[in-house]
Amino acid sequence: MLSPENSADALNKESRTDTVNLNDNDNDNDIRIEISDAISEKDKVKFTVYTKITSPIFQESEFSVTRLHEEFIWLHDRCNENEEYAGLIVSVDRLFH
Template sequence: MMEGLDDGPDFLSEEDRGVSPRAVNVDLQTDATLQVDISDALSERDKVKFTVHTKSTLPNFKQNEFSVVRQHEEFIWLHDSFVENEDYAGYIIPPAPPRPDFDASREKLQKLGEGEGSMTKEEFTKMKQELELGLIEQLIVQFMEKNMSLT
């Protein structure tokens, strides 16, 4: 893991702990599932944090569901670790996720907050709609980039 960053709770079962990831046996003939959802991008000053939700019926995990918070830099580190590791040569490694741009939205929110008393109701509504549309566009672009990299 990245130096200085919390590895989070230990989610592997007792029998799989201490075993290298390449040595973990998983029976793919069962109906076991592993579902990972990355959501809730939050900007905290200069850091972007995501909540990673995991659901699994694989016996290798202690819990069926758990969530951890990870920084954008950790995803970049993980991506680079796979790309630079010769053991993964020949595997398709999706691109690292782009860093979400919160600055434009912050500026509009600040203007919206400052101008609330001096704007007409129509101006306020228009700026609010523009902000909402911008956020929706960002989500759609991120969703499309994520799904396009998986195909």
């Protein structure tokens, strides 16, 4: 029997979590972002984006926002229009197919 940490759900959740160090020399300036599983509501697909920041420059250390799938697609498309940002955001369709 699989333990919870080895289950497919745990692996999928792990693949949608990332930590970014804002300063290569300082481990106290991390941003951790987790994107929840998709929730369908009528004709919309929603995700909750949870953010945890360890840098003291931010007023809040944790917050979350709800975003629609189409907003991720819009952001992806806008980033790809600029060579400097192209490839920074991977299409959601590529992640789940």
